[in-house]
Amino acid sequence: MTLHAIGVDIGATNLKLALVDSSGVVHSRAMSATPKDPDPKAVVSGIISATTAFWREAQASGFEVAGFGFGIPHFHEGRDWEQKQTNNMPSLEGYPIRPPLAEAFGDSIAMANDVSAAGIAEHMFGRGRGIERMMMVAIGTGVGTCMITREQGLVHFSWDSIGDAGMIIVDPLGRADCTCGGRGCLEALVSGPGIRQRALREIERGRPTVLADVQRAQGDIEARDVSEAARAGDRVALDLMQETGFYLGVALTSYLHIFRPNLFGLGGGVAQAGDLLIEPARQTLERLASPWYLRRLEAIEVAALGKEAAAVGCASLILHPGLYLRADEDPQS
Ligand SMILES: [Zn+2]
Structure with a gap:
């Protein structure tokens, strides 16, 4: 059954x-x-x-x-x-x-x-299937991360996770305030609100951009407006996405050196920008990362599973406990 x-x-x-x-x-x-x-x-x-x-x-x-x-x-x-x-x-x-x-x-x-x-869920049923070491970076309102290996399941050493790795510093000058109370975190720069903030600053500077029209028409802008304008060829929006991918690439480089993943899966609303984000991230990794680690990285991809992924993964904790939970937290043990 x-x-x-x-x-x-x-x-x-x-x-x-x-x-x-x-x-x-x-x-x-x-x-x-x-x-x-x-x-x-x-x-x-x-x-x-x-x-x-x-x-x-x-x-x-x-x-x-x-x-x-x-x-x-x-x-x-x-x-x-x-x-x-x-x-x-x-x-x-x-x-x-x-x-x-x-x-x-x-x-x-x-x-x-x-x-x-x-x-x-992504490791069992999505892009991570059969992958030895997968790191997931979910970029939406915030930035969350997790690391899964075939050997250890869900890797955890801090609060049943790899810790608040979305708070890795990518701007050492700390020019962006973060919701965590820190400054210059990945989350402060590449989350939806982070992209919005940087876009508003560009509009204020007065560089000609369709984003100024969008802001006037809607009363505000969001990250999705920036990726749409970039796709339509708007120079300012393209620069913003390039910068977003650069900051992401800086973080991924550090993650690559620490966690040695074969796959980075990108989830969350902001990741739907796809290549607009992944290309500059990949270029940054190629420029900064140790070749030894880089050779073992197979891909950076947008996660295959959508908004239901977390609920499916929660159920999988029960249905496949041996794969992801430590023995002392397996509900069946
Ligand atoms: Zn932070």
């Missing part, structure tokens, strides 16, 4: 739920608003009721659910999954989330950072 599990991708805005089988096929899905409350108990009880309702529906349709995997946009630590660095969900900071989840759903539960979960 095919095993099924429920993946719950807990975003700062939305909860995405998916009933997934061991081949990564999504049998049903649901979305609801993430509860916002200064009391973490209220937030968690909202997550529990949405998940319970989805579980009941799956049972009513004849599916047996082997367990529940949860993804969060930050980190967790310790046996009780204390929530850490919860920038986008501040009420959860320090909250031990495992006990209430175990009370509602039993012991067959798992938790991962959302980018780690998306990376797991």
